[in-house]
Amino acid sequence: MDEEAPQKGTVTQRAIEEIKAMIAGGRLEPGQRLPTERDLAVQLGISRSSMREAIRALTVLGVLEARHGSGIYVTALEAGDLLETFGVVADLSRGPRLVELLEVRRILESTATALAAARITADRLAEVEKHLTAMNATDDPEEILAHDLAFHREIAGAAGNETMAAILEGLSSRTFRARVWRGYQEEGAFARTRREHAAIHRALVARDPEAARAAAAAHVGEVEEWLRARLRPD
């Protein structure tokens, strides 16, 4: 058995696996700086070009971070870093898959809201109220969307599971929401949305997890059903 790996796939792919293994194996800690591109290339016996492709790939995955002029670093490897790419899925999905994404969001969001009802702090609840008020005080769709996102983001954060919050963040990415919400709100769903948000807020104030779960599920489910119906005729 030779020390050299027996050429599986492209050299770049091998380099990617190699660096991933270094991190998984603890040889590289979060936040730590890596050797230079040039040194890494020599270590793995490949060209700098190929090494750069590997680094770029791990960068978009949120595993590494390249700082121009400074060096390459391992990210904190927190949920937010690694799940940032989840937004890409939402942005590139169309048709039936959008419904599936909303179904996943309904399941996670309802659970997260239920957990939040039991755990949310007074400070955080005040933050939620702030966005709820701001959302109802304007007619600018852009602003409404922003506060809507923040409203759910605060709640997801209060659930105490960063991974879940990061996934929900990806499932609610700005472009994704904008695409679906546009049509939904055009049908005069503003009033309904406000009622649903108010119901979620009431459940949080009452610290009633089951009511919160039901309100959140209904909220997302409304959009889900609307989208499902909209795709049916096609």
Add this chain to the structure above:
Amino acid sequence: MDEEAPQKGTVTQRAIEEIKAMIAGGRLEPGQRLPTERDLAVQLGISRSSMREAIRALTVLGVLEARHGSGIYVTALEAGDLLETFGVVADLSRGPRLVELLEVRRILESTATALAAARITADRLAEVEKHLTAMNATDDPEEILAHDLAFHREIAGAAGNETMAAILEGLSSRTFRARVWRGYQEEGAFARTRREHAAIHRALVARDPEAARAAAAAHVGEVEEWLRARLRPD
């Protein structure tokens, strides 16, 4: 306002966004072949090296697929393609985040199993039974793990939501399961695991969604609690 983008970030990053926009905008359809690396580089006014990095990045994200000697193609853009990177998250997570991942899995898996109880076909149910039997017939941990994965994969597939199944697949990636399962099974949890699998199977046969949900939640929850307790002393 000039036609040329005013240099946001690296040229490679710009190229990535450009290609993503082409796909999101419908100018590139799933399965379609892209121009050659050389042509694309000219189109965006960047070097082939930078274009290659962009392509590589989109390749690891499951958006593009490069076939040596043939060309670059847009993938089918199905849930499995885009969520393959989800496994990386599971593989690089440690400590408290592993518990969070299991919590997400518990929520999704219990729902998926409940849906499966209502929707699973006879053929698929037979497949589930096959893996259940095979799992109980051997003592080889590797083989048990493989059938365990297949058991849950079949069930997730029967739930009728490919996106959910793809996420669960990522949350159960081989290396992730191997790391957690190892310690769990070493404590003589084989018998308990078998009982839990049997309970899930019974619920599927009885087409009882609520029983299935409870059995699946308990199954994952057991591991979750074990891991939680294991991390506490540290």
Add this chain to the structure above:
DNA sequence: GCCAGCCAAGTGGTCCGACCACTACAGGTC
């Protein structure tokens, strides 16, 4: 002695040109 500013070494970012490995297809051969 201290601090602001400068400067040089080192790093990632970009580009170029060459060659290799592989695929696909046209054309010839049997």
Add this chain to the structure above:
DNA sequence: GACCTGTAGTGGTCGGACCACTTGGCTGGC
């Protein structure tokens, strides 16, 4: 007609050059 073969075109790899930026030490003035 089926099979083989050559070839053009593609992605894969390499090496080197230069640019843009960060960093930290050094210099100079206060």
